[in-house]
Amino acid sequence: MSMPISRRQSLKLLGAGAVMTVTGCRSGSEGDPGVGSGVPADVPVGDETRAPAPGAVTLADQVADVRLSLWAEPSTAGIVAGTTTDVWSFGAEVLEGDPATVRPSGSYLGPTLHLRQGQRVRVSFENRLDEDSIVHWHGLHVPQDQDGQPPEVVGPGRTYEYDFVVVDRPGTRWYHPHPHARTGQQVYRGLAGLLVVHGEEPPSLTGMAELPLVLQDRRLGPDGTLSYIGSHHDMMAGFTGETLVTNGRADCTVEVERRPYRLRLLNGANSRTSLLSLSVGEPLTVIATDGNLLPKATEVPNLLLTPAQRADVWIDFSAYEPGQRVELLSADTFVESMAMMGGMGMGGGMGSDATTELDVRNQVAATFVIGDGTGDEERRPPDDLAPFAPDAVDPGQAVNTEPKTVALSTRQATHWINDLLWEGREVTEQETVTADTIELWEFVNYSPMAHPMHLHGRSFSVVERSWDDDTLASTWDTLVPGIIDEGLRDTVLVFPGQRVRIAVPFGGYEGYFLYHCHVLEHEDMGMMRSFRVVAG
Numbered sequence: 011m012s013m014p015i016s017r018r019q020s021l022k023l024l025g026a027g028a029v030m031t032v033t034g035c036r037s038g039s040e041g042d043p044g045v046g047s048g049v050p051a052d053v054p055v056g057d058e059t060r061a062p063a064p065g066a067v068t069l070a071d072q073v074a075d076v077r078l079s080l081w082a083e084p085s086t087a088g089i090v091a092g093t094t095t096d097v098w099s100f101g102a103e104v105l106e107g108d109p110a111t112v113r114p115s116g117s118y119l120g121p122t123l124h125l126r127q128g129q130r131v132r133v134s135f136e137n138r139l140d141e142d143s144i145v146h147w148h149g150l151h152v153p154q155d156q157d158g159q160p161p162e163v164v165g166p167g168r169t170y171e172y173d174f175v176v177v178d179r180p181g182t183r184w185y186h187p188h189p190h191a192r193t194g195q196q197v198y199r200g201l202a203g204l205l206v207v208h209g210e211e212p213p214s215l216t217g218m219a220e221l222p223l224v225l226q227d228r229r230l231g232p233d234g235t236l237s238y239i240g241s242h243h244d245m246m247a248g249f250t251g252e253t254l255v256t257n258g259r260a261d262c263t264v265e266v267e268r269r270p271y272r273l274r275l276l277n278g279a280n281s282r283t284s285l286l287s288l289s290v291g292e293p294l295t296v297i298a299t300d301g302n303l304l305p306k307a308t309e310v311p312n313l314l315l316t317p318a319q320r321a322d323v324w325i326d327f328s329a330y331e332p333g334q335r336v337e338l339l340s341a342d343t344f345v346e347s348m349a350m351m352g353g354m355g356m357g358g359g360m361g362s363d364a365t366t367e368l369d370v371r372n373q374v375a376a377t378f379v380i381g382d383g384t385g386d387e388e389r390r391p392p393d394d395l396a397p398f399a400p401d402a403v404d405p406g407q408a409v410n411t412e413p414k415t416v417a418l419s420t421r422q423a424t425h426w427i428n429d430l431l432w433e434g435r436e437v438t439e440q441e442t443v444t445a446d447t448i449e450l451w452e453f454v455n456y457s458p459m460a461h462p463m464h465l466h467g468r469s470f471s472v473v474e475r476s477w478d479d480d481t482l483a484s485t486w487d488t489l490v491p492g493i494i495d496e497g498l499r500d501t502v503l504v505f506p507g508q509r510v511r512i513a514v515p516f517g518g519y520e521g522y523f524l525y526h527c528h529v530l531e532h533e534d535m536g537m538m539r540s541f542r543v544v545a546g
């Protein structure tokens with residue numbers, strides 16, 4: 011077992027402490043029930059919407075170990091103003107180390123965990139639900155027994171002890187449960203939180219104001235009651251709720267100062283792939299994808315974000331007037347190709363013909379209200395990312411010249427990977443890879459709908475996209491401006507009919523890891539497999 015970075019190396023890498031502003035969303039009315047029992051009473055939830063000075067978190071410069079208690083439990087939250095919703099929430103407490111490690115979200119979402127590169131992290135996770143659960147650190151590279159995989163689930167009242175070192179670069183990651191067949195339900199009920207790794211970053215980003223935005227959707231009754239799967243279609247297509255919920259609130263409104271911000275966007279939805287844009291028509295300046303800095307800031311007219319993907323966006327609110335409202339808009343991009351569905355045994359009720367142009371209907375995901383405050387930072391996008399961005403994975407260094415095919419298909423009312431479903435730690439020869447090698451994999455999507463495919467613990471490069479069946483090529487073309495394939499990713503959208511070739515470096519820990527569709531309903535139906543990394 012080798013570790014990509016030693017503790018001594020990592021200590022040298024760490025720079026000055028970053029200023030973090032973590033904010034919830036204020037929903038419309040006063041007297042909102044706000045948060046449930048997962049959040050300590052001494053946290054002024056309302057104050058968290060002010061950025062960046064009040065409530066700013068300054069992390070200690072030294073990388074001291076941290077020891078946390080983390081739990082999942084039933085709770086209540088105010089998602090829609092004036093109603094109370096029964097949810098499940100993560101709560102956490104720092105037992106040892108920097109108290110700024112845990113920052114309550116101000117909603118049903120778990121607290122944001124602020125970790126540092128090189129830090130040893132011990133987490134005692136207590137399952138206070140009445141069903142099995144386990145926590146996966148999405149985007150962190152940790153040993154198999156620290157990865158929160160389905161075979162590691164713990165039952166009600168049980169605890170799981172984590173002990174790992176943060177070897178990953180600074181960036182935006184998250185954590186969520188990963189029990190087989192119940193992940194969709196548990197995330198939907200509220201179990202998810204952001205995880206931010208800190209370390210040496212470009213000077214232009216150091217100390218800048220930040221705003222995390224966790225994008226989800228929910229189906230809510232008039233009294234605030236959550237409902238989940240109501241039909242077989244909800245499972246097959248993936249569940250979407252009608253109400254956009256950002257940072258745990260419908261009608262998410264955040265007051266911002268007239269200064270540049272780093273938005274840390276996470277698509278934490280079960281299934282909805284969102285096309286994001288700004289109401290003011292300005293482009294979005296993306297600086298990182300899936301926690302990996304891009305070599306340079308990249309402007310896109312809109313941004314496609316699949317479930318589990320993250321994007322860090324640089325935005326300068328000083329371009330707007332005090333009192334102005336700037337909306338973050340989100341359009342659902344769900345498509346299913348009727349033409350590709352013939353003979354798949356999908357059954358009826360799979361929706362209407364969506365093989366034509368995408369019907370982009372925007373909903374408001376969040377509203378930024380421009381305040382009076384200001385800052386003295388540079389008001390131009392960062393131009394110093396390259397030295398800090400990870401290198402693209404060179405497909406020329408791969409041990410295979412013909413990529414391993416990973417066929418995604420839909421038949422017999424479920425979704426398959428190479429004609430197989432989840433089998434725990436059963437792996438095929440193809441799913442056995444040699445440590446410290448690069449491999450080419452190629453997802454080929456024979457299914458009539460898109461699948462965001464995720465690999466645990468490994469960031470990869472997208473080498474190329476081509477068509478196996480170009481039925482939906484024109485629809486794809488409408489999405490292309492919002493797709494950034496240049497940076498390293500841990501989750502990639504594989505469109506119906508598409509071939510997506512990736513180069514994956516299998517460095518680091520040996521053992522069993524997962525790859526799966528991050529539409530949580532598909533994952534729960536078994537669209538998930540293990541791969542095994544063995545010594546060379």
Ligand SMILES: [Cu+2]
Pocket residue numbers: 425460461462527528529532533537
């Ligand atoms: Cu899928």
